[in-house]
Amino acid sequence: VKYCDLAELTRDLKTSKPVYDVRPYGPDGTAISFVLKDKYSPDKTNILDPIASLVATYYDETLDIGRRRFVKRIDTKQVYRAIVGNIKDFYKMHATLKKPQTSLLYKWLDDMDTQYNHPSSEGFIALYRYIHNNGGIKGCTAELISNVFAILELMKGKYEK
């Protein structure tokens, strides 16, 4: 079962054309270098979805020698870690505890940030969207904070072994 398909979000992203400028490299014409003419970089200003924007941040491309073109490359596990990490930051910033890192909820989140494609991953992705569509970590309201905390407690109760 695929709970987390972040690679799907790269569908609309493009790749660079493998067209190179040939330039002298090093001293006295001992080498030439091939510099990519137009390196593609995703324009994040036009991406409204916070998850798609995060995916674009981690988006990269790699030259497929056999097919002679660039192919999309995204480390979805890294993106997932960033999503859960962001939720952990949210918790640390807004929890009223003296040391939020020692709380059971935080420890559970710590365990979850490498659990890519876990049944809970859908929930974390939705929660990330919810936080960032409503002001993000810093600009959120008290209502959002209490909602997020309540959702996290529910998720912990549901998914914790």
Added chain:
Amino acid sequence: MGIFDDKKFEQLDWMTQITEVIESDLNTILAKLPDVIDVNADFLVKNMSSGTILYTNDIIRPIIRNLTEKDLSWDEENMLSRCFKFTTSPNAEYNFEANTLEGSITLTKVEATFSDEELQKMMGRKGITAVCNVDFGDANEWPLVRLNEILDILGDSEQYKRNRSYRKKMWQIENRLKEIFAGNEWRIRDMNLADQIGRWIVSYIEDGNLSALTNLCKLKVMTHSSMPIYSMVEEK
């Protein structure tokens, strides 16, 4: 024919005999390499798998390997490659997907021969490499007597002959060879002959090959004639 005759030297013209020009296969190979090489898209398409920088080596090395069956060292291949320079037309552009090259990339030979100073640095290097690679494994089996005999022939190694360390003896053999070639002490003017010295030493140290020792001794005797040495009758 005497056993210390230098046939090659006798066949040289008087000018070469006087100037003591170094004989090297590298100059022959360099002469055989084309003066201008057009680098086309088909070459570039193969190169892109190894990176986005193309060195003169990448083009020259395969040509050399096609041209000669002689086993050149990495340094020798680099030396030959350094005789070439890239020139590219302004705005040269390579499309990897379509495998097309707009503009031109050429490799031009900028040196026709190697100077004696350049060749002197390479003198005997293959032999020295062979000496460096000697590995007997068990230190108890090191032939210290043979090592001392070699040190005796190479000279300037009295303190190392007294030393019991085989490592120090080997290090001194390597060091002495480097000194002999760098200072042109033995006036050897043929690269192949110079490379043989290290190989004879290795052959004698490893297997006790007496022909190798004889060749080394013969060559050492020839150095006393105060003449440049281009060849010698080698014992097989």
